[in-house]
Amino acid sequence: MAPKVVQQKSQGGKTMMVGNAQKILSTEKMTKKIVKNKESLIKPATGLTANDVQSLYGSDIACMAEHLNALLKDSSLAAYCLPLDQVNVFSRLYEGVLQCAVANLLQPGAVDPAVVNLKPASELEMLQNRNLGLASLRQLGLCVSQSDEMRPSLDRPFRMTPLLVQILRLVSLGRMNFRDNHLLVHLFTDWGSDPQDAKAILATEREKILQLWVNYQLRKEGTTDTVLKDFGAGLADSSVYARLLWVVAPLKIRETLHNTSEVIKHRDFLKRAQLVVSNAEKLGIKGVINPEHIADAGKDELSSTKGLHNNLINAVFLYRIFQAYPNIDEPKVTKSASGVAAPTPEQLRAWCKCGASEETLVRWLNSFGQINPVVSLETDLCNGIILLQVWEAMIPGCVRWSNVKTVNEIKNPSMRLHTWAANCEEVIKCADKAGINRSICSATDIVSGHVKSIAALVFLMMRLHSQIQRQQLLGGRDSVTDLDDSGLVEWFNSKLKGYRSDFQLKSME
The missing domain is CATH 1.10.418.10 (Calponin-like domain)
Structure with missing residues (x-):
């Protein structure tokens, strides 16, 4: 327990x-009836349509699904699930293969593909997949509730929306660490002053690291009066996005983009957002955010579902820009003024790597x-x-x-x-x-x-x-x-x- x-x-x-995420799902009396056509099980059981999803969430779920499509495109385990859309993402969550694929994306080898039912045809097989995937994700920081309101159900698919939100956050903001992105340490001005300072930097919160990266890019663009402090109202006027996309864009692509002046000359925030989305698409980041998400940033409280989704979609959009175009200059200096050697990428990775004996403790903390x-x-x-x-x-x-x-x-x-x-x-x-x-x-x-x-x-x-x-x-x-x-x-x-x-x-x- x-x-x-x-x-x-x-x-x-x-x-x-x-x-703690409580015990995932207790084993109950499950139907073992084999369904010949899996799609015939999924669609009638949910009765879900695109209109149903849009009437409740607008385009939020569609954007979340597109983010997962992009992040999981190279996963062999996720090949069965993709492409996801705003309707079938709930069915895929219920089948459990998606959770297993996400766990392996976050930690390769977390789930053995050989034990996953890639085409689950019975309720028991789907339950086994969900338990397997969620058990691994819980050790990586996912919080799973045992309450009836959170129990996966095809009859009430929207119960799985909080799970979808958590998974998206894990595969985006949760990956803003130095284990694989050692260049992030160069966002801190005192990174080379002392190895102990560098270790302390590694404990910075994920959201803060992403904000630091955005502000670093804004300074490179020459902006000193604009500082991103959150993923809410500060993004609504599109000025941050316009400057960010311009500075990270390769020179060949930059010629095709709307420059910052062309974007911010419009008084209508929605028009500005449309130009930002257009620029993002030219950079290969498509379908992951709508102009309304940008123009409405910060309008709703984070305590509301709409406000939470909007905040997350904007944050993940920024993460996708970072993932595609990190644009971080690595200093050539190997020693600080005090003569103390700066931490090498190998040292940074070693500081972020735990041994086999520590892995159990780390998983317990993340649970x-x-x-x-x-x-x-x-x-x-x-x-x-x-x-x-x-x-x-x-x-x-x-x-x-x-x-x-x-x-x-x-x-x-x-x-x-x-x-x-x-x-x-x-x-x-x-x-x-x-x-x-x-x-x-x-x-x-x-x-x-x-x-x-x-x-x-x-x-x-x-x-x-x-x-x-x-x-x-x-x-x-x-x-x-x-x-x-x-x-x-x-x-x-x-x-x-x-x-x-x-x-x-x-x-x-």
């Missing part, structure tokens, strides 16, 4: 999602569905935020959020390490209250990225999490620190006795 997803209000009033998936224990936990989110999910109310500062609240770079240390001290206080010895790991160990100490702490947190679940299963225990293996052995043997079995478990060793 896994803890329920809880929400904690941060100091700034924003809702911080913390909590709580944080906004920023963990890639490395060394670089992704140094600000303390993710560990605090995990503690809150394990023991609701244990974190004093009034004492915690998020990354975006740290305005002064010189105060960064001090603030991170304060956050990490809250992590250690939570561990101390839960019975984990302070000598295992210190706040300094977390900030500095001491892998062995961090791994020891996360391992004990994982063990404690297992004990909490055991407490809920067995009952009758008041103190988490009193839990041991004897209760589980006793419960297991009592269950076997109920089945008149002579076997008795002696210990958990």
